[in-house]
Amino acid sequence: MHEILTIGRFDPRGRTGIQRDLQEVTRQGGRARTVATYSISPEDPSQIYPIPVAIVEAQLRGLVDENVKCIKIGSLIGTDMMDMIADFIEKGPGAGLPLILEPVMTPGRGAKQVLDHAAVQAFERRLFFHADLLCPNLTEAYRLTGVRVLDLETMKYVAEMLMTLGNKAVLLTGGSLAGDTVYDVFMDGDCQEIFTSTRTPGILPGPGDVLTASVAFGIACGKPLRRAVEDARSYVQNVIKEQLEAVRGADATVSKAAAS
Helix, strand or coil, X not given: CCEEEEEEEECCCCCCHHHHHHHHHHXXXXXXEEEEEXXXXXXXXXXXXXXXXXXXXXXHCCCCCCCEEEEEECCCCCHHHHHHHHHHXXXXXXXXXXXXXXXXXXXXXXXXXXXXHHHHHHHHHHCHHHCCEECCEHHXXXXXXXXXXXXXXXXXXXXXXXXXXXXXXXXXXXXXXXXXXXXXXXXXXCCEEEEEEECCCCCCCXXXXXXXXXXXXXXXXXXXXXXXXXXXXXXXXXXXXXXXXXXXXXXXXXXXXXXX
């Protein structure tokens, strides 16, 4: 059984964060061990409940063994937590394991920032150098680089900027960019590649979580990074299509019942 360790926020609704990671990895035939850094309100994702660093550290104890093949880090909060997680990655049980890093800045759509300037700096200083893949969206990339992305050319430029932060590779996701085509820019030390897909109507809860958890699971299965990214993107597209078909099926059932 291929296993990952995912560290991030707890969403009682199961739509985002470590709950979503667990769902998607399980769906793909793997297992996820989860550590919560804070919880969000099921009614209002802007309401967050931080978990003390000592308790987060206690959750991590004993979780990493020979079965864990990759670590994914999502939502963290505060410089003390950054430092503790970095120690875990640098010289603790997480040392040497592949790391997928999603630099989450907010706990949900429309919510306030959870990382202040000092925390973002700690993220960069302590964790980026250990990341096999840094996977920000355009909002997160803006906070990291100060460059606002409005088109594909700027996306490619920002991906190059992100590669200077010490991580081994970048996947800059462009789902929030306007247009019928969705662009994701992948870059490592050898090349830059543009992944494209047709925008599908509808909103997938926690798309970044689904993507990064799927990449981490691919790495845990022994896939090379680029292949893991490609397969994860395809998986996300399939999940979106399935949800859209389910919604259309439900609407058709309602219409049929109303007609009768």
